[in-house]
Amino acid sequence: MEPRLSKRSAALAAGALVLLCALFILGRPGSTADHDHYRTQLRQLRVATSELEQDVLRQRVGMAQLHGSSDRDFEALAARARQLRSAPGFLPAEGMRSLNASLDTYLRVLDGSRAILAAAREKEQQLAALREAYPGVVAATAAALPQGAPRAHVEAMDVDVLLASRAPGEASGARVEDSLARLARAREQQPLPAPALAALDTLEARTRELMALQRATDASFQALLDHGATGEAERLITTYLQLQEQSQSRAERTRIVLFGVCLLLVVYVLVVLVRLARASAALGELNRELEARVAERTQALSAASAEARASDARKAAILEASPDGIVVLDESGRVAEFNPAAVSHFRLPSARAVGADFLSLALPATLPASQREAVHAALLQENGAARLESPCLRADGDVFPAELTFARVHADGPPRTTVFVRDLTERKAVERMKNEFISTVSHELRTPLTSIRGSLGLLENGIVGELPSQALDMVRIARTNTERLIRLINDILDLEKMESGMLELKLQPQTAQDLVEATLAGVQGMAETAHVTLRSDVEGAPQVKGDRDRLIQVLTNLVSNAIKFSPQGASVVVAAGFTADGRVRFSVTDQGSGIPEEKLPRLFGRFQQLDASDTRSKGGTGLGLAISQAIVEQHGGRIDVSSPPGQGATFHFTLEALRVAAPGATAVLPTDESRHNVLIVTADADLSTLLRGLLSHEGYRVVRAATLTEAVQAVEHALPDALVVDMQMPDGPVLDWVRRLREQPRTRELPVLALAGRSYAGAKDAGTALLVDWLPTPVDETRLLKTLRYAMRQPGQARVLVVDDDATTRRVLCAQFERLGALCIEAADGESAVALARDTPPDLIVLDVGLPRLDGFEVVDILRQGKGRATPLIVFTGRELSRTDQRQLTLGITRHLTKARASEEELVASVRELLNGLLARRDAAAEPRKALP
Structure with missing residues (x-):
């Protein structure tokens, strides 16, 4: 191998030398011919420019021109300058830009000279x-x-x-x-x-x-x-010569650098070849060792293959034993694998499931499109695992609640998706049991507590006579602790509903000023007791969309905490205003000792008391801030706190500002009608439309007569419960017709409300004795409804129907209402309530929902079909009502109050408001009836 390596070394060395020569040749400067030609053109441009300016001077002194100085000569000179933009290729880009800039300057000066010459001539x-x-x-x-x-x-x-x-x-x-x-x-x-x-x-x-x-x-x-162009031509030549000299200097440096690089390359190649020669001998030995190791690895791979088969068997056993259904989908969403648990969940054999589309197989056809799209989006998710709950369909048609977890698996081959299906039937059953337990606690615990609180309040107010001071203190202590226990139960149930997502908010437009004022009015007594001053600071007129009661609950929690931890003589500021990003910020600031920084993280936890030596003496359950944070988060915000050491604390939260809707939007009126018939006699179509909408909304059946003739026929055909008559009828005097009605026994007691454009005093002389009431136009809606209600009720004392299955609660409520001057009628179940309401129509119904035989929903449904539809209603129950429940539990003007949450004053105020003046009549007959002859 040595000779072969030496030849290779020689070849590489020769190649390096050839590369060196090539680089050296490439590093030579550009052609001198191009340089000489371009420089000659520059000099010719300078000479031509000078000759043109000389001809201008010759013409000035009256001498003959040699070459000419017309516009055509200027244009020819400019064209020659533009041709010089194609400079030799050895100039760099920066040099070309500099040279072109000099040419641009020359052309501008040349154009300026031509303009000056034209003006001079x-x-x-x-x-x-x-x-x-x-x-x-x-x-x-x-x-x-x-x-x-x-x-x-x-x-x-x-x-x-x-x-x-x-x-x-x-x-x-x-x-x-x-x-x-x-x-x-x-x-x-x-x-x-x-x-x-x-x-x-x-x-x-x-x-x-x-x-x-x-x-x-x-x-x-x-x-x-x-300012002639000759000087610019000189500077152009000078610029080019400088650029050409710089280019030559760079080329020379480049050649020197390339030569050194090539030398280093040759040395490096020689060193590498030497090392290769030394390593060639070791390669043979390594080859022999590699062959031995391959034999060893082959034996190890055989053992690993056997272990992999055993591992696959274990995985298959785990897959089959898993209590959750595991479904493997291919890239098109079709089932590729179906474990036994999935077979059990869907009650579908694996052979029928494999190859089927998973969404068509698992999701029921009745599933809303939004939920189906959510499942499809989770199936298509690329990264991470997507988990959601959705009803799933069994092969036999049953639907079961399931938790679906989609995980995309990237391995060899096309990507696949694994779906873990967990049957939630048992969990949902446990949740139902939990909800039933909460409902039981709400009804069976809070109802007697409400009765106890009401009874103690009556004793404290002297319903059985004045109590001794010691007994009065004991009653007051008992009532206070009862209210504290009710608040604790309410807070626990509220937190439970918030965590389970069952708390429904009544989102309505609210003004920050109203929320702050309502909060301060509610805690004013507490502040006076603690000798703390309350101040409001509302900037502008911010509005939010939220649940009024819940937002006031949040502010009340924050303000009451601020009062408890403020020293006597301090002030608590409740502020509201817009933030820089257009949101509405509420804040409560106190002048207490502040909150230590290390205790801020656990401030909003459940049952958290920062300091047992301080806060325990102040009272409280430790749930207020946790509930407040949950309520604010459901409104899309979050509570924060800032507390500099020793400078008090500021709790604040922000909500989205309400964008006020355009004027002119109206609510859709209900279309269902009641059995109370009101005949409207008017030729004014606009007035008829107004009255029809108003009365239909309150549950009356409205019939219109456009003329007195139609009104006479309508009264003869079917006697209405009341008449609303426009005194400005075009076809005759209305008072004469009303007088004739009073002369007939059938229509003698028929209530008549007159609408007139005159004042009440002026209309009285025209025959008031024939009418129930005069109503000026434009119509006062509140007065109209109140007068109709009085006209169609039976004479006598104001009647309140109290419907509750708890006798103690009924006695407490009746005692409170009788002190107002109302006559109370008691009903212990739904059937009795319906019978009493039909036999003696009440002026107000106070209704509990949880009733034997017929519950509150059924009672309201039955009363809504008859004349009781317009009866005012107070739903007073221990059950938390959803929005759907509140819509179903509605008759006339309706208030929904929770037993444990509504105070005695709030209940009494609602009763006084809905009876709306009937309390002042006591046992006297209704005054509209007195006016009838």
Whole structure:
């Protein structure tokens, strides 16, 4: 092998020398012929430029031109300069840019010289015309002057101006100025007639115009000489020579560098060849060792193959024993493998499943398109694992809840997707049991607590007489701790609902000012007890879309915490305003001792008390901030806190600002009708539309009569429950018709509401005794509904139907309502409630949902079919109602209150509001009925 390696070494060395020569040749400078030719062109350009400028001067002094200085000569010179942009190839790009920049400068100067020359020639033509006309002006002026000094000066001025135009210069100009001055003095010394003075003025103006044009022409030619293109041509030649010299220097350096590189290359190749020669002997030995190792590895691979087969058997056993269904899909989403658990889940043999489309096999046809698209997107996900819950279809048609986990597997061959299917039937059953337990706790625990709180509140308010001071303190303590226990249960249930995603928010437009004021009004008593001042700072009029009660709950938690940890005499500031990014920021700032930095991370945890020696004495369950954070997060925000040491704390959160909708949007009115019939008599279509929408929304069946004739026929055909009559009818006096109705026994008690454009006092004289009420137009909607309600109810004391299966709760509620002056009717189940509502229509229903026989939903559905549809309703239950539940539990004006969350004052205020004036009547008959004859 040594001789063969030596020949190779020689060949590589020779190749390196050849490469050296080639590089040396490539490193030579460019051709000198190109350089000489380009330099000659530059010199010719300079000579041509100089000759053109000489011809310009020759023409100026009146000599004959040798080559010409017309526009065509300028254009030829510019074309020759543009041809010079193709410089020799040995110049670098930077040099070409510099040379082209010099050529651009030359062309600009050349264009400027041509423009100056054109302007100068135009001025020479004007000057020649003035020179030709000037002697005539002088002669005319001399003829207009009498004999004397002015005339002599005028005749002498012709000679001065002629000399100045023939030999321009500063001296000639000064001589003309002296002549003008002498003429001016002569004019002053010798009185002249007006024509002579006018002629002198004309002569002076023509003289000054000729001299000014002479100076302008001289200045143009002087500028042509000072800024000629010959200098730029010289600089162009100098720039090229400098660039050519720099190029030669670079080429020389490059050759030297290439020569050194080639030498190093030859040395390197020789060293490598020597090392190869030394290693060739070792290669033979390594080859023999490699053969031995290959034999050993072959034996090891045989053993590994046996172990791999055993591993595959174990994996197959795990796959078959897995409790989760494992489905392997190919790149098109079809089933490639189907383990026994999947067979059990889908109740489909593996042979039928393999090759089928997974989405068609697993998803029911009734699955909403949005969920189907979510499953398809998870199937197509490339990176990571996607997990979601979806109903799945069994082969026998049953649907079961499942958790699907999609994992894309990249291995040899096309990518595949593994789907892990977990049957959630048992988990869902456990969740249902958990929800039922929560519902039981909500109803069976919070309902008696509400009764206890109400009873203690009645005792505290003196329903059984004034209590001794010690007994009153005990009652107050019991009520306070009962409320504390109710709050704890509410907080625990709220957290449970938030974590399970069952908390529904009533998102409505809210103003920050309203939220802050409502919060401060609720905690004002607590602040006064703690001797803490509350201040609000709302900038602008920010609005958000959120659940009013929940947002007030968040602010109340934050403000109550700030009050508890503020010293006496301090102030708590509740602020709201826009942030720089357009969101709405709420903040609560106190003047307490602040929160240590190390305790901030666990501030929003469950049952967290920062300091047992302090916060325990302040009270609280430790759930307020956790609940507040959950509520804010469901609104799309997050609570943060900042607390500089010893400077108090500021809790703040931000929500999306509400963009106010365009005016004119209206809510869709319900289309279902009730059994209360109201006849509207009006010829005004707009008024009819307004009343129909308003009354239909409140549950009345509305019939319209456009004329009195139609109204008479409608009343004769079917007697309505009430009449709403427009007094401005075109076909007759309305009061006469109403008077006739009062004379008939069938329509004597029919309530009539009159709509008039006059005031009530003015309409009273027109026959008020025949009517239930006068309503001015435009119609006051609240007054109209209130009057209709009073007109169609039975006379007597305000009646409240209390429906609750807990006797204690009924007694407590009735005691509170009777103190308001209402008559309470009790019902312990749904059937009794329906019967009582039909027998004696109440003015208000207070309804629990969890009732025996008929539950609250069924009671509302039955009442909605009859005249009870417009009855005001307070749903007072221990159950948390979803939005769907609240929509179903609606009659007339409806309030939804939770027993454990609503205070006694809130319930009483709702009752007083919905009875809407009936409490003042007590046992008296309804006043609209008194007005009937």
